Amino acid sequence: MPLALLAAVLPGPxxxxxxxxxVPRTVTxxxxxxxxxxxxVGDRVLLAPEAxxxxxxxxxxxxxxxxxxxxxxxxxxxxxxxxxxHLQRLAGTGDRVGRFAVASAPGVAPESVAAAIxxxxxxxxxxPAAAVAIETSAxxxxxxxxxxxxxxxxxxxxxxxxxxxxxxxxxERRRDVGALRLLGLSRxxxxxxxxxxxxxxxxxxSAMGAGLGWAASALVNWHYQGVxxxxxxxxxxxxxxxxxxVTLSLGLGLVSGWVAAQRLVRRAPLELVGR
Amino acid sequence: MIWRLAAATLLRRRARTALTVAGVAVAAAMLxxxxxxxSGMRESFRGFVEQQGFQLRLTPRGTMPFDSEATVGGAxxxxxxxxxxxxxxxxxxxxxxKLFTPxxxxxxxxxxxxxxxxxxxxxxxxxxxxxxxxxxxxxxxxANWLAATGRRIGDTVxxxxxxxxxxxxxxxxxxxxxxxxxxxxxxxxxxxxxxVPLATAQAMGGETTxxxxxxxxxxxxxxxxxxxxxxxxxxxEPRVSALSxxxxxxxxxxxxxxxxxxxxxxxxxxxxxxxxxxxxxxxVSVNERIGEIAVMRAIGVARGxxxxxxxxxxxxxxxxxAGLGLGLGLVTAHWLNGILAAFPGLPAAFDFFRFEPSAALRxxxxxxxxxxxxxxxxxxxxxxxxxxxxxxxxxxx
Numbered sequence: 001m002p003l004a005l006l007a008a009v010l011p012g013p014x015x016x017x018x019x020x021x022x023v024p025r026t027v028t029x030x031x032x033x034x035x036x037x038x039x040x041v042g043d044r045v046l047l048a049p050e051a052x053x054x055x056x057x058x059x060x061x062x063x064x065x066x067x068x069x070x071x072x073x074x075x076x077x078x079x080x081x082x083x084x085x086h087l088q089r090l091a092g093t094g095d096r097v098g099r100f101a102v103a104s105a106p107g108v109a110p111e112s113v114a115a116a117i118x119x120x121x122x123x124x125x126x127x128p129a130a131a132v133a134i135e136t137s138a139x140x141x142x143x144x145x146x147x148x149x150x151x152x153x154x155x156x157x158x159x160x161x162x163x164x165x166x167x168x169x170x171x172e173r174r175r176d177v178g179a180l181r182l183l184g185l186s187r188x189x190x191x192x193x194x195x196x197x198x199x200x201x202x203x204x205x206s207a208m209g210a211g212l213g214w215a216a217s218a219l220v221n222w223h224y225q226g227v228x229x230x231x232x233x234x235x236x237x238x239x240x241x242x243x244x245x246v247t248l249s250l251g252l253g254l255v256s257g258w259v260a261a262q263r264l265v266r267r268a269p270l271e272l273v274g275r
Numbered sequence: 276m277i278w279r280l281a282a283a284t285l286l287r288r289r290a291r292t293a294l295t296v297a298g299v300a301v302a303a304a305m306l307x308x309x310x311x312x313x314s315g316m317r318e319s320f321r322g323f324v325e326q327q328g329f330q331l332r333l334t335p336r337g338t339m340p341f342d343s344e345a346t347v348g349g350a351x352x353x354x355x356x357x358x359x360x361x362x363x364x365x366x367x368x369x370x371x372x373k374l375f376t377p378x379x380x381x382x383x384x385x386x387x388x389x390x391x392x393x394x395x396x397x398x399x400x401x402x403x404x405x406x407x408x409x410x411x412x413x414x415x416x417x418a419n420w421l422a423a424t425g426r427r428i429g430d431t432v433x434x435x436x437x438x439x440x441x442x443x444x445x446x447x448x449x450x451x452x453x454x455x456x457x458x459x460x461x462x463x464x465x466x467x468x469x470x471v472p473l474a475t476a477q478a479m480g481g482e483t484t485x486x487x488x489x490x491x492x493x494x495x496x497x498x499x500x501x502x503x504x505x506x507x508x509x510x511x512e513p514r515v516s517a518l519s520x521x522x523x524x525x526x527x528x529x530x531x532x533x534x535x536x537x538x539x540x541x542x543x544x545x546x547x548x549x550x551x552x553x554x555x556x557x558x559v560s561v562n563e564r565i566g567e568i569a570v571m572r573a574i575g576v577a578r579g580x581x582x583x584x585x586x587x588x589x590x591x592x593x594x595x596x597a598g599l600g601l602g603l604g605l606v607t608a609h610w611l612n613g614i615l616a617a618f619p620g621l622p623a624a625f626d627f628f629r630f631e632p633s634a635a636l637r638x639x640x641x642x643x644x645x646x647x648x649x650x651x652x653x654x655x656x657x658x659x660x661x662x663x664x665x666x667x668x669x670x671x672x
Contacts, residue, residue: 050335165555
């Protein structure tokens with residue numbers, strides 16, 4: 001029933017409704033509703049359980065901003081907050097509530113409080129806030145798994161791309177390397193030089209990638225925070241993520257450099273110079 | 276001849292050609308997946324909506340179907356007035372409520388979703404075992420409900436619309452007989468669902484649901500202007516919002532816009548990666564054979580043939596990559612679809628990735644075109660190189 005109430009908020013002049021109080025009760029509305037219905041603090045609206053039906057004239061006392069709650073992001077509903085007794089009367093639910101929020105004392109584990117409530121109160125089920133958060137963020141967990149899968153495909157593509165480019169670069173200089181080998185440069189030195197070059201390219205590339213990723217995350221946050229009217233941060237570049245990306249990139253660079261160098265040093269110097 | 280030369284050039288450096296083809300294949304697979312993702316959700320949802328056979332959905336004003344517990348009163352009169360309209364051929368009222376069923380064998384209670392409907396006009400489920408509803412005291416359920424309650428087709432069960440766990444009291448209880456197992460088209464995977472005749476569902480809810488419905492599905496006459504019918508209904512009945520199939524698709528597009536935007540970005544990146552790979556390989560290949568190309572030009576091979584050969588290399592790489600990418604893309608799409616199948620609130624059979632041959636061909640065709648374009652610059656360079664100077668430099672080298 002509360003959801004029906006949200007849908008039935010209609011802007012308009014004060015209306016004498018059945019059993020309307022002399023002094024209108026106050027409600028708060030969220031920014032999305034305020035923007036969509038052009039409502040402001042102090043406006044009076046008719047709040048009814050059903051469109052066109054009887055209800056209460058209320059005064060908007062405040063406009064609220066949504067919290068960073070993942071479970072609400074994809075929902076485009078409006079949110080109105082009433083005093084509990086007001087909603088119970090309007091919805092005709094009597095002395096009933098949907099849930100209780102319980103704050104535990106500092107230092108007390110929420111799990112132990114939940115277990116104590118479950119043991120003491122028949123017919124109730126208590127959940128620690130963390131468990132509720134996990135349950136309500138199911139959408140984001142699925143999206144997270146999807147992102148990981150896309151990440152794996154991207155890593156495979158990057159590895160192939162890097163190996164290909166390294167091979168091409170090394171192949172391009174095979175005559176120079178052949179000449180250096182003929183002058184007495186050892187195989188190990190050639191391998192070290194190629195691997196070092198690949199590592200440097202990887203490091204510079206990953207540094208540029210981290211910068212690009214930071215800029216992209218800022219763009220993503222700016223766009224989706226506007227789309228969903230939420231302060232939630234959709235993309236975060238943490239030091240751990242940067243460290244992972246740099247390490248992975250460096251590893252791929254070292255492997256591709258080593259593979260390319262092995263192809264080079266396996267061939268005789270004269271063959272490398274085209275003789 | 277041109278193709279043979281292009282193939283010979285590519286086979287000369289097999290390792291890097293294989294790597295480039297592999298890279299293009301991954302890019303093609305990603306491109307194909309993103310094209311499937313971009314259009315799959317919309318087409319999948321369109322399939323669900325059109326399968327029901329109704330063009331309009333009437334909900335309590337300002338709500339989406341079953342997005343809230345809001346209902347519309349005076350349902351019988353409203354349905355009759357809709358049926359009287361000349362452009363409307365069928366009206367299917369639906370009432371969605373909670374359903375509580377004691378589990379067979381123990382004292383636990385299973386919660387689920389109850390749909391009250393008119394079996395003659397409904398498009399919400401397909402009976403897969405047993406039979407459809409024929410009387411007010413019958414129940415059609417889905418497999419999840421049967422598994423959770425431990426019941427079977429033919430069982431007589433006590434079900435209720437409300438349940439107070441503190442005192443273990445059921446509200447709006449009825450004794451019904453399970454007559455069929457059905458697949459509910461629009462319900463999320465894992466949801467336990469049952470359907471009863473509308474009158475039964477309304478009676479179970481007592482005063483709160485008497486003559487009330489959650490949604491009215493409306494089928495229009497073939498050839499009728501659906502938008503005009505929708506506008507007439509909304510103008511004549513201020514308590515309801517009328518949602519057309521197009522508006523429903525737009526709503527889904529908005530809710531899942533993130534995936535479409537992600538698909539667009541990743542598809543663009545895939546195209547760029549494919550272009551860069553082919554472009555790099557063909558450029559290096561031309562640089563390596565610059566003397567060879569100068570000799571060909573010196574003995575009279577036309578510029579057009581040089582251009583065709585170099586661009587042919589890019590085309591062969593792209594075609595091979597796109598061919599491999601098609602298979603790889605279908606495999607990865609199946610994997611990714613499996614991950615997104617757990618998306619909460621969506622119908623179980625909803626496909627995020629749907630293979631549309633024409634869209635797939637267009638995407639891979641675009642990648643091949645990119646490969647062809649990637650060979651354009653090195654081809655132009657090869658065709659316009661100064662012959663005498665190149666021969667002298669190569670001879671000195």
